[in-house]
């Protein structure tokens with residue numbers, strides 16, 4: 307929907323008056339998967355599509371939430387906010403409001419209309435997008451834009467962990483809150499130090515492909531992987547003083563490998579250590595304009611996520627295999643948590659049409675339903691429009 311249409315919708319629901327409009331992107335991770343909760347480097351960027359939030363202050367303590375994506379409306383009283391199953395999508399916003407209030411930030415009544423363009427369950431972070439959207443709205447409306455952005459991002463992550471109950475790392479909220487047009491973000495998830503890298507592709511284009519596989523098991527498997535990493539860390543710690551798995555180099559890994567008794571744990575740790583190294587190389591290659599080298603790292607990352615971390619599945623693997631069959635594709639990998647969701651591929655610009663036609667046809671033949679394609683640029687982080 308266009309902004310003008312969204313404003314009309316807002317007026318239909320809440321009546322005439324001033325309306326402020328905010329936008330929060332989705333994100334895609336270029337490389338560095340299942341690394342954020344292991345204290346290493348990730349390399350995501352914000353997309354140029356995401357979630358709009360239209361808002362107006364109220365004079366009382368009521369928060370009204372409506373969405374163009376869901377029919378469910380939610381109403382809550384400030385100072386009395388709790389998780390309610392039936393509030394569904396509204397819980398993501400309520401969580402952020404509750405946590406900001408708890409930290410002593412000013413929040414008053416609001417009428418809000420949300421409208422999202424990020425497909426749910428695609429692994430492009432629709433939930434982090436609305437969380438950071440809510441955080442930035444509260445910052446701009448009631449706190450003069452003075453809330454430190456990184457603090458706000460951490461708070462949104464905590465809301466997702468503790469209010470929603472999803473144990474995600476910091477990557478999604480960070481890339482959405484700190485995104486910049488045409489830049490990817492190299493983020494150290496241990497220290498939260500970060501650097502921007504130009505991500506303006508000259509001869510290539512980044513194609514995002516949704517397997518359209520529902521991510522049924524993903525949450526429990528995600529937590530299982532986190533636990534396996536924790537188990538590996540504890541085993542290594544008995545012999546070597548480290549804070550997180552990403553403080554190990556490839557050389558270190560070779561010396562601690564024998565300490566890891568279970569094969570699955572050993573594989574998870576190996577993925578984490580080598581993936582973290584790949585991210586550092588990817589940053590260098592991108593800055594040097596070595597796109598071939600960058601593309602190869604993407605493919606290596608996928609293979610490691612498939613064979614060592616075991617978070618892919620037939621849909622993601624088929625999509626990557628078909629992508630790599632195509633002339634002009636220099637690298638492809640799953641992105642996000644895995645088990646479903648999206649694949650990214652780097653493809654020569656003039657071959658992109660042919661590429662999508664081939665992958666679509668073959669994927670449908672093999673899997674039985676169509677994939678979706680998104681040609682997104684790299685957009686800005688959450689802000690007022």
Ligand code: GLA
Nearest residue numbers: 339340474475476477642643
């Ligand atoms: C999900 C989580 C992130 C991150 C990725 C895997 O998107 O929300 O924090 O762990 O999976 O890299």
